Amino acid sequence: MNSGTVHWTRKDLLGLRELSVEEINLVLETADAFKQVGTREVKKVPALQGKTLINLFIEPSTRTRTSFELAAKRLSADIVNISAAASSLTKGETLKDTARVLEANHADIIVLRHSSAGAPQFLASRIASSVINAGDGAHEHPTQGLLDLYTIREKKGTVAGLHVAIIGDILFSRVARSNIFALLKMGARVTLVGPSTLVPREFEQLGVAVSHNLEEVLPTVDVVNLLRIQHERQRKEYFPGLGEYIRLFGLTKARARLLRPDCLIMHPGPINRGVELDSELADGAQSVILDQVTNGLAVRMAVLYLCGGIATR
Amino acid sequence: MSKTRPTNESDAVRIFDAETMQRALRRIAHEIIERNRDLSALVLVGIPARGVELARRIATDIEAIEKVNVATGVIDVSMHRDDIGTRAALPVVKVSQLPLPLDRRTVVIVDDVLFTGRTCRAAMDAISSFGRPACIQLAALVDRGHRELPIRPDFVGKNLPTARAERVRVRLENIDHEPDGVWLLKPEKNE
Numbered sequence: 001m002n003s004g005t006v007h008w009t010r011k012d013l014l015g016l017r018e019l020s021v022e023e024i025n026l027v028l029e030t031a032d033a034f035k036q037v038g039t040r041e042v043k044k045v046p047a048l049q050g051k052t053l054i055n056l057f058i059e060p061s062t063r064t065r066t067s068f069e070l071a072a073k074r075l076s077a078d079i080v081n082i083s084a085a086a087s088s089l090t091k092g093e094t095l096k097d098t099a100r101v102l103e104a105n106h107a108d109i110i111v112l113r114h115s116s117a118g119a120p121q122f123l124a125s126r127i128a129s130s131v132i133n134a135g136d137g138a139h140e141h142p143t144q145g146l147l148d149l150y151t152i153r154e155k156k157g158t159v160a161g162l163h164v165a166i167i168g169d170i171l172f173s174r175v176a177r178s179n180i181f182a183l184l185k186m187g188a189r190v191t192l193v194g195p196s197t198l199v200p201r202e203f204e205q206l207g208v209a210v211s212h213n214l215e216e217v218l219p220t221v222d223v224v225n226l227l228r229i230q231h232e233r234q235r236k237e238y239f240p241g242l243g244e245y246i247r248l249f250g251l252t253k254a255r256a257r258l259l260r261p262d263c264l265i266m267h268p269g270p271i272n273r274g275v276e277l278d279s280e281l282a283d284g285a286q287s288v289i290l291d292q293v294t295n296g297l298a299v300r301m302a303v304l305y306l307c308g309g310i311a312t313r
Numbered sequence: 314m315s316k317t318r319p320t321n322e323s324d325a326v327r328i329f330d331a332e333t334m335q336r337a338l339r340r341i342a343h344e345i346i347e348r349n350r351d352l353s354a355l356v357l358v359g360i361p362a363r364g365v366e367l368a369r370r371i372a373t374d375i376e377a378i379e380k381v382n383v384a385t386g387v388i389d390v391s392m393h394r395d396d397i398g399t400r401a402a403l404p405v406v407k408v409s410q411l412p413l414p415l416d417r418r419t420v421v422i423v424d425d426v427l428f429t430g431r432t433c434r435a436a437m438d439a440i441s442s443f444g445r446p447a448c449i450q451l452a453a454l455v456d457r458g459h460r461e462l463p464i465r466p467d468f469v470g471k472n473l474p475t476a477r478a479e480r481v482r483v484r485l486e487n488i489d490h491e492p493d494g495v496w497l498l499k500p501e502k503n504e
Binding site: 007008026029030032033034036037040041042044045046047075302305306309310 | 389391392393394395402403405406407408409438439441442443444
């Protein structure tokens, strides 16, 4: 615990690719302290009292938005939710103008979910408010990557030296990218598993292994992170059908017997029960899916505290 | 309480060395015993990082004097501070550790230097979020004055009149890897 010497200097959290190991450790240690707040009689601290947070979700999301909202409330910030349908973006206003209007309303922190990769970066460089990326296209979802890391560290004690399989729709997944960057930095080994259309070999350039054979990988891993098959983003050519996908890459009960008994089963949600993950396994002893949700709250409190606590003006 | 500059500055006045600090802490231990008849209800709660070490030392002294176990704890104040966003560097948040429930407990907050009182206020707020202790008391190794809030210590190692621009430096061997000591530092001329 020598993090006393590390200082957070970022007003924004845009991705995990640019974070140092020390910065990631600082977020995780800060999250330890905020996780404890959830166990107190008063589950609220005044850390961001007087700050205003805007949840600007141009793409629909319930769990991430709710998690940020709860995190902000536990930090005593004031919060406003704006969804795409309710915003002036549908009237033709540009993202930059929307954000400048929010800034003129004294928003201190803008949490942005957007379907275009790079949208948070675009905003962050143009406004003084803190910008937190809550998922941008197929680019990054840094708080998800951090909460996955936090959960693995919590359950396994450390991340270094572990072998993590990320299974499924890697091509379209910002969760996969943030996980890959974070896990490799922290010294884990990562294998991506899925059909070649969704897990192209190009990913090897990031420093991960790629496999198209799930049964070969399962006995060797400490963690499986299953990604949701994103029906809404997919066209037919990526795989023939769900039946085919389940047959080859679904984590079924039969396949789960190949896992080590202490292997963690993770999923960022929402789960397609019976597609990427068998329903009983999702509720089973190896599943840490609900821990991920709880830890997500602590990690987001830490991120809001660190970025929002930096004087921006 | 600057953390960067060396302790051997020519204009540093030594307030405590290892031995006088130990005596002051032992006296605080005696005073805590005198004030609190039920030592089993006591918990010495340190403010990170040096307050935690001081709480541990005082607890050890009380245990040696009275042959009883004394509970200790840690209270993080960084998320309860009122100056977040106005400081250049954010305080690093630590996990608090308190024996729960607090209802019948007497909590003694332990810190190295008592100055404006704002840290103590933050500590009281933080403690309140865990429960409602029967009583909260305050122990400080050095009280340097300049309070900005209506807070006064119950147990003091040394009352040290200071000018506002002066600094008080505390070093504890287990934390700083330097010999125990307290110094008063005059403001630099260019300040």
